[in-house]
Each structure stands twice: as structure tokens, then as C-alpha cells.
Amino acid sequence: MFTREEEIKWICPQCGSCVTSEIYTYVSAAEEPQSTQKILDTSLFRMKCSRCGRTEYNTGPLFYADENRKNFFAMGENVDAAEMLENHISLGYTVRCVPEIVDLCEKILIDQDDLDDRVVEMMKVMNAVILKGQAYDQMLYAPDEDTVYFELIRDAASLGRIPFLQAMYDDLSERFQEDLKNEDDETEINAEWAMHFFAEHYRPAE
Numbered sequence: 001m002f003t004r005e006e007e008i009k010w011i012c013p014q015c016g017s018c019v020t021s022e023i024y025t026y027v028s029a030a031e032e033p034q035s036t037q038k039i040l041d042t043s044l045f046r047m048k049c050s051r052c053g054r055t056e057y058n059t060g061p062l063f064y065a066d067e068n069r070k071n072f073f074a075m076g077e078n079v080d081a082a083e084m085l086e087n088h089i090s091l092g093y094t095v096r097c098v099p100e101i102v103d104l105c106e107k108i109l110i111d112q113d114d115l116d117d118r119v120v121e122m123m124k125v126m127n128a129v130i131l132k133g134q135a136y137d138q139m140l141y142a143p144d145e146d147t148v149y150f151e152l153i154r155d156a157a158s159l160g161r162i163p164f165l166q167a168m169y170d171d172l173s174e175r176f177q178e179d180l181k182n183e184d185d186e187t188e189i190n191a192e193w194a195m196h197f198f199a200e201h202y203r204p205a206e
């Protein structure tokens, strides 16, 4: 049984009460088929103050395993779980460490669309070049009905969307197919990773 819940105590920032909540620390999609959806709608993280009703969110650490899709995602700042991550890599899982709920949701959405998150991160770097220095905090993979976008977020609000170009995805996947094979142990896949990857492997077209 991988799934585990724990009681945590927290101080409500609104009324000062000490609240006890039951939160997930480990969750398996095979054991808890609803968990993936509950992560995406954030209900899995919600903690409610019994006195004033204020809602807060558990920020981790949370370990999420999807045994069917062979994903193992660790969420939280400075998660210390090297051994568990190594084990899952050796079992053939795609292992990712992400800082926040929004990043975990993004990894799940990318996987649900059968895309390689590394190529998606490379696209974000390409998009940033096209956007020529427009200021934003995050660029998120954002599927919507039958169209896919990247959504630009600043101060927790949307600045707008840019289209996900399948041709760009296909081109990058093909072009860096070989180099990506050497990155299988890499667990922190984000825009920073993509910039380093480009710096190392990008060669201008001849």
C-alpha cells in the first residue's frame, strides 16, 4: 500500500486557531483512481479551518505514483527523497521533482496528452525568445477543450495565451532525440533545465 495520509496541525492565518487536518503524503493512482482528478482540481490539497472556514492548501511534500503510466512525481520545496527517486528511475519510471501544486498539475496534463515534458520546456524557451522579454512569472502548458495553449501568468493572473505549435514540438523532438536519451536521470525538468540543454546541444541549422 503506497498511499498514506497523515495528520498535520496548522495555524489558521485568519482566526489563529490550531487546526488538525488529514492530508495525503503519498498517493498512488492505482490505489486511488480519483486522485489524479483531485490533484488537477486541487481538492486533494485542500485543508479547511473548522472554526472560520478558511481554506488553505497543503504544499507538500507529496509523492504521487501513477503505476500504469509509470510516473513518479515528488512535489514540494527541497524534498529529500533521493533513494526513493533513484529506485523509481531504476524501475523505469519517469521521475520528476516539482516545487508547487501548479507544476505538478502541469506535469500530469502534459503526460495525459502523451507529450515529453522536456520538449515542452524547450518550447517555453523558444516562446520566450519570440515574446522578446515580455515579463511574466510562469508559462504553463494549458490544454483547453480541443486546443492547446501556453498560458502566461503574472501575479497569479493570466496575461493571455499563445498557441501550442505541434510543428515546433515535432521539430524539437526529432532534432534532439539522441541528446535527450542521455537525460533520463534528470528529475528537475523546467525552463532552467531547457536553457542549459540548449546551451549544450543547440547547433544552428546549416
Ligand SMILES: [Zn+2]
Pocket (backbone or CB within 6 Å): 012, 013, 014, 015, 016, 017, 049, 050, 051, 052, 053, 054
Ligand atoms: Zn480559521
